[in-house]
Amino acid sequence: MFLALLLLSLARASAAWGAEVTAHRVAARVKTELRRRLSAHLLALGPAYAHGERSGELTNTTTEGVEALDAYLSQYLPQLALAALVPLTILACAFRFDLLSVWCCS
Numbered sequence: 001m002f003l004a005l006l007l008l009s010l011a012r013a014s015a016a017w018g019a020e021v022t023a024h025r026v027a028a029r030v031k032t033e034l035r036r037r038l039s040a041h042l043l044a045l046g047p048a049y050a051h052g053e054r055s056g057e058l059t060n061t062t063t064e065g066v067e068a069l070d071a072y073l074s075q076y077l078p079q080l081a082l083a084a085l086v087p088l089t090i091l092a093c094a095f096r097f098d099l100l101s102v103w104c105c106s
Helices: 002-045 047-051 055-067 070-097 099-105
Strands: none
Touching: 002 047, 002 055, 002 070, 070 099
C-alpha cells in the first residue's frame, strides 16, 4: 500500500513538473512569435511612422512588454484550463459510476 502511494505521488509530481515545463516552452514560443509579428508590423509601417514615435518606447514595448506576458501565458492560462477541465472530468466520472443519479436527474 505504501509503495502504491509512493508511486502515485511520484507520478503526480512528474506530471506537474511536465505540465510546468510544457507551459514555459509554449509561453516562450508564443512570446517569440509575438515579438516577430510586432517587429514585422513596425517594419511594415516604415520609417515615417517610427519617426513620430520614440524609439526607446517602441523597443521597450517589443521586449519588456511582451516579456510581461510570461506569467499570464505560463501560469494563468494553464490554471484556467485546469479549473475548467477538473469539474467536467469529475462530473463525467460520477455519471459513469452512478447511473442512478443520471436517470433520476433527467
